[in-house]
Amino acid sequence: MAILVTEKTKVLIQGITGKEGSKVALQMRNYGTKVLAGVTPGKGGQEAHGIPVYNTVKEALENHPGINASFVAVPNFVALGAIKEAIENKIPLINILTEHIPIKDTAIALALAKENNVRIVGPSSIGIISPGIGKVGSIGGDDPRGVFSKGSVGIISKSGGMASEVAWILTKNGIGQSTVVGIGGDVLIGSSFADLMEEFEKDEQTKAVVLFGEIGGTYEEEAADLIKSGKFTKPVAAFVSGLFAETLPSGTKLGHAGAIVYGEKGSYKSKITALEKAGVKLAKTPDEIPNLLK
Amino acid sequence: MQLFEFEGKQLFKNVGINIPQSQLIDGPDQIRIKPPLVLKVQILSGKRADAGGIIKVQSAEGLVQSLKKLFESTINGERVEKILVEEAVEIDKEYYLSFSYSTETRGPVMTFGSGGTGAEQKGAKSYPIDLAHLEGVKAHLRGGIIPEELVDTAIKLWEVFIKYDLELAEINPLVVDKHGQVWALDSKVILDDDADFRREIKFPERNLFGRAPTQREIEARKIDEGDHRGTAGSVYWDLDGDIAVIAAGGGGSIVNMDALLALGGKPANYTEHSGNPPGEKLKKLTKIVLSKPGLKGCWFVGGTANFTDIYETLMGFAEGLREIKPKPTYPIVIRRGGPQDKKAFEALEEIGKKEGFDFHIFGRETPMTSTAKIMVELAYGNISH
Numbered sequence: 001m002a003i004l005v006t007e008k009t010k011v012l013i014q015g016i017t018g019k020e021g022s023k024v025a026l027q028m029r030n031y032g033t034k035v036l037a038g039v040t041p042g043k044g045g046q047e048a049h050g051i052p053v054y055n056t057v058k059e060a061l062e063n064h065p066g067i068n069a070s071f072v073a074v075p076n077f078v079a080l081g082a083i084k085e086a087i088e089n090k091i092p093l094i095n096i097l098t099e100h101i102p103i104k105d106t107a108i109a110l111a112l113a114k115e116n117n118v119r120i121v122g123p124s125s126i127g128i129i130s131p132g133i134g135k136v137g138s139i140g141g142d143d144p145r146g147v148f149s150k151g152s153v154g155i156i157s158k159s160g161g162m163a164s165e166v167a168w169i170l171t172k173n174g175i176g177q178s179t180v181v182g183i184g185g186d187v188l189i190g191s192s193f194a195d196l197m198e199e200f201e202k203d204e205q206t207k208a209v210v211l212f213g214e215i216g217g218t219y220e221e222e223a224a225d226l227i228k229s230g231k232f233t234k235p236v237a238a239f240v241s242g243l244f245a246e247t248l249p250s251g252t253k254l255g256h257a258g259a260i261v262y263g264e265k266g267s268y269k270s271k272i273t274a275l276e277k278a279g280v281k282l283a284k285t286p287d288e289i290p291n292l293l294k
Numbered sequence: 295m296q297l298f299e300f301e302g303k304q305l306f307k308n309v310g311i312n313i314p315q316s317q318l319i320d321g322p323d324q325i326r327i328k329p330p331l332v333l334k335v336q337i338l339s340g341k342r343a344d345a346g347g348i349i350k351v352q353s354a355e356g357l358v359q360s361l362k363k364l365f366e367s368t369i370n371g372e373r374v375e376k377i378l379v380e381e382a383v384e385i386d387k388e389y390y391l392s393f394s395y396s397t398e399t400r401g402p403v404m405t406f407g408s409g410g411t412g413a414e415q416k417g418a419k420s421y422p423i424d425l426a427h428l429e430g431v432k433a434h435l436r437g438g439i440i441p442e443e444l445v446d447t448a449i450k451l452w453e454v455f456i457k458y459d460l461e462l463a464e465i466n467p468l469v470v471d472k473h474g475q476v477w478a479l480d481s482k483v484i485l486d487d488d489a490d491f492r493r494e495i496k497f498p499e500r501n502l503f504g505r506a507p508t509q510r511e512i513e514a515r516k517i518d519e520g521d522h523r524g525t526a527g528s529v530y531w532d533l534d535g536d537i538a539v540i541a542a543g544g545g546g547s548i549v550n551m552d553a554l555l556a557l558g559g560k561p562a563n564y565t566e567h568s569g570n571p572p573g574e575k576l577k578k579l580t581k582i583v584l585s586k587p588g589l590k591g592c593w594f595v596g597g598t599a600n601f602t603d604i605y606e607t608l609m610g611f612a613e614g615l616r617e618i619k620p621k622p623t624y625p626i627v628i629r630r631g632g633p634q635d636k637k638a639f640e641a642l643e644e645i646g647k648k649e650g651f652d653f654h655i656f657g658r659e660t661p662m663t664s665t666a667k668i669m670v671e672l673a674y675g676n677i678s679h
Contacts, residue, residue: 023601077491102459102489104425107401111426126600141601141633159545161568165597168631168658185544187461188400214545217397244551244564251296254529255544255566257488258397266397285553287661 002130002179003154003199003206004093004121005033009134010066012057012091013038014082015074016048020097024073024127024138025049031144033134036064039085057085069093071136072122079123080105087112094190095136096122100257106188113190120190124256126160126182139163139182151176153293154200156193157212158185158219158256159241166212166239166286173290178206185214185256193223197232208235208293211280215242216259216266224274237292239283240271295485298336300378301497302481305458306465309450311478316380322361329353330382333360338500339370340482347374350382371505383477385469390418391440391448392464392482393455401425402455404448406440423452444468447476459489508532510582514565517578524571524602527579535560537673538583540576540611542596542630543568546662550595553663559670562586570602573610580614584622591673592626595665598658599632608638612645625672626651629665631658 011028015021016038026049029035037052037060044055054060061067070086072079072094079098086094087109094113101123113120121128127137132150139160140148147164149171157163160182167180181196183189193211200206209232213220220240226232245254246261246268253260261267275282281292297305303313317327318336325331335347342348347369351357367374389408396403399422407418421439423431435448447468455463464482471477485493501507514530537554539561541547547566554561563583567576584592594611596602608630615622628642639655646653654672656665 076488100488102492103395103461103486104456104459104489107395108425108428110400111424115426138601141599143633147598157545159543159549160600161543161546161597162549164600165546165631165662168598169661172659187395187397192400212545214548219397222398239549241545241549241552244548244555247555248531252531253487254564255547255568259544259548285661285663286549287663 001203001205002133003196003203004179004181005069005128005130005134005136007133009069009136010034010036010064011136012036012060012064012067012070013051014057014070014072014086016040016051016053017043017046018073020138021073022048024071024097025051027138027142028135030142031135031140033136036067057089057091061089067091069095069136072096072098074098076100076102080109083109083120084112087116087118090116090118092118094118094120095125095128096120096190097125097127097137098122099124101186103187106186110188110190121181122184122190124184124186126163128179128181130179131177137182139180147171148180149176152178152205152207154178154203154206154209155180155212156196156209157182158214158258159212162212162286166210166289169286169289170210175290175293178203185258187217187258189219192219194219194226197223197226201232201234206234208237210289210293211236211238213238213240213271214256214259215240215245215261215268215271216256218266220271221274224278224280227278227280235293236280237283237289238275238280239286239289240268240275243268295487295497295500296338297481297483297485297497298338298376299334299481300336300376302483303478305454305483305495306451306478306481309453309457311447311450311454312476313478314380314383316378318376318378319361320376322358322365325357325361325379327379327381329357331357332380332382333364334378334380335364335369335374336376336378337369337372337374339372342369345369383469383479384471385467386472387470388467389444389469390466391444391451391468392462392466393452393460394462394464396420396422404435404452443470443474443476447478458495459486459493460484461486510563510585514579514582517575521575524567524569524575526567526571526575527565527582530563530565530582532563533561535562536588536590537669538562538586538589538592539564540580540583540592540594541566542599542602542607546597550663550666553666554593554669557666557670559666559673562589567607568602571607573606573613576607576610577614580611581617584614584618589622589624591624591669592622593665593669594626594628594630595662596630597662599630602632603634604630604632605634605638605641608642612642615651616649621650623652625654625669627654627656627665627669627672629656629660629662
């Protein structure tokens with residue numbers, strides 16, 4: 001059945017006339033995802049790849065009441081407004097591609113989403129793909145078919161590039177995926193490893209989960225706590241990156257905003273220890289992951 | 295970006311947080327305010343007091359000598375260029391107070407506890423703040439979670455935190471003197487770089503941890519300026535090693551650096567490119583990375599890209615290579631996958647033959663991190679022999 005993106009998913013694209021929005025619209029449709037409408041303020045009445053464009057989310061929903069997911073690909077300085085609009089209109093799933101959203105804006109968006117029972121995946125999310133069913137976001141690019149294959153392993157990754165790389169390593173070894181989710185590498189994110197593990201726990205298609213983690217923050221530790229509490233019972237394999245970062249002065253910025261360590265908190269050691277104690281199998285390189293799932 | 299104490303205090307002052315009378319000096323002979331004073335070196339690393347960077351001076355006698363000594367020192371690797379001279383405050387009670395973002399509550403938290411060095415460990419407690427109802431925050435702070443006399447300062451610190459888009463606004467110690475007056479004796483402020491576009495106050499670039507940025511770091515960070523098509527070089531650090539690295543992806547690049555270090559490879563730099571940058575950006579980045587003398591190898595490495603055009607980026611890399619003088623003779627290991635990768639590899643084979651580059655090209659069928667071993671063996675010779 002997969003999680004988040006299923007046969008029933010019907011997508012709205014906020015920022016559909018922008019470069020990313022327009023490109024991803026075409027990719028999603030080519031992969032069989034139902035893209036019903038797009039929104040760009042001031043461009044209502046136009047079409048993008050034959051998809052109708054509206055000025056507001058409300059208008060789009062009035063014309064396409066089936067919409068149940070929004071893909072946000074707007075510039076960072078207007079992102080909060082766009083996300084608020086989707087939340088106010090109670091779209092249950094919002095996937096945010098936009099990078100470099102100010103942390104205050106993300107925090108406000110997450111607080112509003114929680115209050116309105118809306119799930120956010122991202123910001124800085126490469127997207128969500130349920131192989132053979134559909135995708136939301138730019139995950140897999142133009143042609144996900146060679147890299148992703150349908151199967152029973154869920155992948156949750158902070159890194160967009162590594163979400164695909166891990167899927168490819170599994171596919172190469174004959175292991176298919178139920179759903180692959182790029183949760184983003186920001187400090188604050190809408191869906192953590194633990195949040196999505198709860199979804200994977202309920203999903204019959206998913207028999208095991210792979211986590212791709214990184215130093216910084218506490219999401220890996222939270223995942224370990226969920227397992228220890230007995231709320232996640234399926235096998236978990238994980239890879240955590242960032243030892244290199246710890247050779248640099250504390251606070252040095254690297255690729256992802258969230259991958260920043262001050263003192264002990266969020267360190268490689270803290271994450272590895274927590275996951276090991278929870279019984280998670282840890283890979284030393286991403287290519288070891290298939291063996292850990294056997 | 296982290297601010298110096300005096301910059302953070304300027305923000306505090308702007309919203310009315312009480313700070314001692316002070317003077318910022320860059321030479322020992324400029325003192326106007328009267329002892330007793332506290333001399334505080336302005337460096338970015340913490341634990342200044344333990345490292346001898348904070349000195350109390352009771353009288354004018356010896357003041358200039360103390361300042362001279364501080365100005366000649368290097369503390370935690372940072373040269374002392376500025377000193378904040380403050381009137382001493384008689385401390386009665388000491389606290390720790392900060393606002394920051396927590397990955398545990400996924401929102402802002404106020405952290406409060408008894409002050410001094412190591413306050414975070416000394417039982418300071420964090421209180422989540424509900425951003426869905428901004429108007430309720432002040433009432434929440436008045437609601438008895440902190441002593442009455444500190445409420446006004448806490449509300450002002452919250453204002454600083456929100457107004458200036460901060461990731462951290464910390465006062466440690468926050469003190470109360472014998473007359474009940476509240477003082478912020480230190481500041482630690484980290485700006486959210488992603489909000490630079492809307493922050494009214496600008497601060498000059500600073501040296502990270504006592505080292506001035508290298509020419510390559512400055513040049514690399516310029517590549518993305520005014521061009522939002524993908525990123526290349528906006529994160530670039532010079533390191534001490536001899537293997538040049540051009541990595542792809544914020545996550546994948548770290549995975550590969552981990553693998554290289556684990557095998558004893560010594561990276562000459564860290565940098566990454568992401569999204570779908572034009573070839574021109576890669577050309578510039580390549581020229582910067584490979585301008586370093588004494589290189590033993592070059593590793594162009596990335597995973598299986600979602601949408602990075604592999605032909606475009608690798609051709610940019612090849613363009614850059616062609617312009618390096620003298621022509622690189624060291625091994626160049628390339629591992630990449632993604633859109634147009636086959637076309638890119640065919641073109642690279644041609645270029646390698648024509649120009650005489652020592653290319654070792656691997657596609658998505660070769661595990662990404664396994665090419666770290668290949669790189670190390672080619673660069674340093676097969677160690678097992």
